[in-house]
Amino acid sequence: MIHAAGLTKSFDTKGGETVHAVRGIDLDVPRGEAFGFLGPNGAGKSSTMRMIACVSPRTDGELSILGMDPNTQGIAIRDRLGVVPQQDNLDEELTVRENLYVYARYFGFSKTYCWAKADELLEFAQLTEKANAKVTALSGGMKRRLTIARSLVNDPELLLLDEPTTGLDPQARHVLWDRLFRLKQAGVTLVLTTHYMDEAEQLCDRLVVMDGGQIVAEGSPAQLIARYSTREVVELRFVPGTQHAAEPVASKLVDRLEVLPDRLLLYTQDGDDTLEQAHAAGIEPVASLVRRSTLEDVFLRLTGRSLVD
Helix, strand or coil: CCCEEEEEEECCCCCCEEEEEEEEEEEEEEECEEEEEEEECCCCHHHHHHHHCHHHHHCCEEEEEEEEEEEHHHHHHHHEEEECCCCCCCCCCHHHHHHHHHHHHHHCHHHHHHHHHHHHHHHCCCCHCCCCCCCCHHHHHHHHHHHHCCCCCCCCCEEECCCCCCCCCHHHHHHHHHHHHHHHHCCCCCEEECCCHHHHHHHHHEEEEEEEEEHHHHHHHHHHHHHHCCCCCEEECCCCCHHHHHHHHHHHCEEEEECCCCEEEEEEEHHHHHHHHHHHHHCCCCCCEEECCHHHHHHHHHHHCCCCC
8 A cells, every 4th residue: 555665755944954854764554454653753754644645745765655656646646545634624614514525525526425425424423413513513522533534535545644633532532443443444544643652552553663754663562562672661650859869779670771750660571570679679669560561661762752742
């Protein structure tokens, strides 16, 4: 569905400086996969997505979408794409159903088809009861579901989602995850960016971690955790600022230690044993817990900061 080799994106700022947003990345996304781009702000994720969406030309390298070249076949590619932008851009003067109808008409479908498709997508997005409501009356989660439904009016083979659940409450996020999972089951290829590690673990079969315009890691969530972290993590929480006193002692217990504003993270294969050693060494945190490693730990290892920065 997507092939890139040496893909590069550069642009000049008003001050005459050249910014290299994407620095020669390689990737392949097969049909039916849920593929994720993860990384801190400014890593090059959105620039890559814009090139895939055929709205920003590549500077150099190879890029093929659905077997076609975006530089010469952009219109044909966009006819088979669905795009969910980071910010909802719904028409607030129209009803929920009219938003779907009007957008479907842009693709040249008949009026009869567009109304039927609108009703089908309202049911998919669990918005049938809101069909005649204005967009302004919808909650944030409902607007996001409507934006995703709108991206499906042309039955896309490839769906691009830029941070699909940012700003939503946990319940709304889980409803969206269910809708996206159903699309994947129906054979739609999903490509998404996200700032939520749990979302990546839930949705992505495979993902790449980007930093500084380059791919620094690639694999399934489980593969990345196994490769770049340990089986378990001991979290020792302190009154902010007091954790530094325990840092020298804790560093002797494990090969990898991360220091955060209110805690120490000890990376270990046996969390319970390490926690016992920490207590025996005289470390007295306010609270402690043993948990499994997550993608957030991978990001701390690869980029030196949490995913949301």
